[in-house]
Amino acid sequence: MTRLFALLLAMAGPATAQEAVTTFQAGDVLPATVLAVRSTTDIDVFAPVLDAFVSANPTVAVRYEQWGSNALYAVTRQACDAGQGSIDAVISSGVHQMVDLVNRACAQPYVSPLTQALPSARRWRDEIWGITQEAAVTIYNKDLVPAADVPHSRFDLLDLMRRRPETYRNRIATYDIEASGLGDLFAFMDSQQATTFGGLLEGFARVDAVATCCSAEIIAGVASGRYLIAYNVLGSYLVDDISDRVGVIAPQDYTLILSRAYLIPESAPHAALAARLLDFILSARGQAILADSRLVQPASADEQPLPDSARRPIPIAPTLLVAMDQARRRIFVDTWRKAFGDDR
Numbered sequence: 440m441t442r443l444f445a446l447l448l449a450m451a452g453p454a455t456a457q458e459a460v461t462t463f464q465a466g467d468v469l470p471a472t473v474l475a476v477r478s479t480t481d482i483d484v485f486a487p488v489l490d491a492f493v494s495a496n497p498t499v500a501v502r503y504e505q506w507g508s509n510a511l512y513a514v515t516r517q518a519c520d521a522g523q524g525s526i527d528a529v530i531s532s533g534v535h536q537m538v539d540l541v542n543r544a545c546a547q548p549y550v551s552p553l554t555q556a557l558p559s560a561r562r563w564r565d566e567i568w569g570i571t572q573e574a575a576v577t578i579y580n581k582d583l584v585p586a587a588d589v590p591h592s593r594f595d596l597l598d599l600m601r602r603r604p605e606t607y608r609n610r611i612a613t614y615d616i617e618a619s620g621l622g623d624l625f626a627f628m629d630s631q632q633a634t635t636f637g638g639l640l641e642g643f644a645r646v647d648a649v650a651t652c653c654s655a656e657i658i659a660g661v662a663s664g665r666y667l668i669a670y671n672v673l674g675s676y677l678v679d680d681i682s683d684r685v686g687v688i689a690p691q692d693y694t695l696i697l698s699r700a701y702l703i704p705e706s707a708p709h710a711a712l713a714a715r716l717l718d719f720i721l722s723a724r725g726q727a728i729l730a731d732s733r734l735v736q737p738a739s740a741d742e743q744p745l746p747d748s749a750r751r752p753i754p755i756a757p758t759l760l761v762a763m764d765q766a767r768r769r770i771f772v773d774t775w776r777k778a779f780g781d782d783r
Contacts, residue, residue, distance in 0.1 A: 458507065459482055460502065461482050461486075462502045463493045463500060463503060464500035465493045465497035468498075470498055471498040471499070472499050472709060472712060473500045474500070474501045474527050474716060475502045475525055475527045475708075475709075476502065476526070476527065476528045476529075476530065476713075476716070477506055477514075477526050477528075477529050478504070478506070478511075478529070478530035479506060479508045479511055479531045479533065479620075480532070480699065481505065481655070484675070484732050484734065485503065485734075487728050488719075488720060488725055488728045489501050489503060491724065492716055492719050492720075492725075495719065501716070508532060508533035508536065508619065508621055509536075509618070512531070512533055512620060515529050515704065516539075516543065518704065519543060519704065519705060519706070522706065524704055526704055527704070527709045528704075528716060529702050529703075529704060530570070530700070531620070531699065532673070532700075533624060534569075534697065534699070534700045534755055534759060535620075535623070535624050535627065535759040535760070535762040537567055537702055537755075538567065538755060538759045541566045541567045544705065545702075546567060546705060547703050547704070547705050547707065547710060548564065549703060549717065551718050553717075553721040554568055554718075554721065556721075560752055560755065563757070566702060566703075567755055568701045568717060568755070570698065570699055570729070571675070571698055571699045572696055572697075572734075572736060573674060573696065573697045573698075573733075573734060573735075574673075574674045574675075574689055574694050574695070574697075575625055575671045575672065575673060575674070575694060575697065576671075576672055576673075576677075576687050576688060576689055576690075577590060577669070577672070577688040577690060578658065578661050578669050578672050578677070578685050578688070579686045579688070580661050580662070580667050580684060580686075581683070581684055581685065581686045582684060583664055583667055584668065584686075588603070590688065591690070592691045593633060593635040593690055594692060596639070596668070597635060597638050597639065597642050599668075600642035600643070600645055601642065601645070607667060608647050609646070609648075609649060610646070610665075611646055611648040611649070611666065611667065611670065612648065612649045612650075613648065613649075613650060613651075613672075614626070614650065614651070614671065615650035615651055615779075616650070616775050618650075618651070618652035618653075621654075621673065622650075624697075624762065628695055632693060633692075635692070639670075641778070643779065644780070647780065648778075649779075654676040657669045657672055658672060658676055658681070661685055662685050673697065674687060674733070675732075675733040675736060677733070689745040689749070690749070691745070691746075692749065693749050694745055694749055695752075695753055696752040696753065697753050698752070698753065698755060700755055701717055701720070703717070
C-alpha cells in the first residue's frame with residue numbers, strides 16, 4: 440500500500456490538536472474518494488487495518504489524522520454544534536467522551552449484521568461501537584524491580600507503596616487525567632469499581648508518583664528505568680522489542696478492558712464509506728489484523744493468566760455520562776491534583 444503525506448508534527452507537552460496525518464491508498468491510482476478519519480490510535484498501530492481496507496477498496500483513500508483524546512472530543516463537539524464538518528469517522532479511547540457526543544446528537548445511526556453481532560456492552564443506540572479489546576495493565580522494569588515487589592493486584596501495589604516509599608519515590612507513573620481522556624476514563628472506572636481507589640491516591644501521594652500524558656511516554660520511561668512501575672497502562676501499546684525489559688501484569692483483583700469507540704458524525708460527507716470501514720474493522724479479517732496489532736488482545740500477563748471473573752469490560756453505555764458531569768469532574772480533578780501534589 441502507498442502512504443502519502445506522512446506529517447509527523449513534534450509537539451511539546453500534552454497534545455492540544457492534530458498530532459500527525461497520513462493518507463493511505465492502494466497503489467498509485469488516484470482514488471475517487473478520500474475517507475477522512477480522526478483517531479486517538481497511533482498511526483503505526485492502526486496502519487495495518489487501513490492498508491488492508493484500501494487494498495480491498497482501491498477506489499477509496501483514507502486520510503488518517505491522529506489526535507489527543509481531549510482535543511479530538513473538543514473539535515468533534517465544535518463541529519457538531521456548528522452543524523458542519525468534513526470528518527467521516529471518529530475513533531477514540533476516550534469512550535466516555537464519545538458517549539457524550541452521541542448523547543448530544545452528534546452521531547448518525549448504522550445497522551449491519553456485524554454491528555448487531557457485537558455484545559450490548561460494545562454498542563449503544565446503533566450510533567457508537569466498540570471495535571477493540573485492550574487490557575489496562577500494570578507494567579514494571581524487569582531488571583530493577585525485585586520479584587518480591589512485583590504487584591499482582593492493587594492490594595499488592597498499595598502494600599508496596601506503604602512498605603518501600605523511598606525506593607519508589609518518583610518512580611511510579613500513571614496517566615494524567617487532565618491531559619489524557621483515556622487516563623480520565625480509567626481513573627473514573629477505578630473510582631466506581633474499587634474499594635482500593637482512595638488508598639491508591641493516598642499511596643501515589645506518599646511516593647510522589649508521576650502523572651503524565653501518554654502511553655508511549657510511560658512505557659518508554661519504564662523500559663529505560665526512569666520509572667520502575669506504571670499503573671493502568673494500555674497494554675496494546677507494548678511492543679516486542681521491549682518485552683525483555685518490561686514485565687506485564689493483568690491485575691488479579693480486576694483488569695479493565697477497553698473497547699475503542701467508533702462513531703460516524705452526523706455531518707459526515709461519506710457516511711456510507713465510513714460504515715463500510717466499520718464493517719471491515721468488525722469483520723473476521725479486520726479483527727484478526729487488529730489482533731496482530733495488539734488492539735484485540737486476551738487479558739493475560741507474563742506471570743499468570745487472568746480469570747474471566749477478573750475481567751471488567753468498560754461498557755459503552757449512558758452510565759459513562761456520569762464521568763462527564765462537570766460538577767463531579769471538578770471534585771474528582773481536585774482530589775486527583777492533591778494526590779499528585781498539584782493544588783492549582
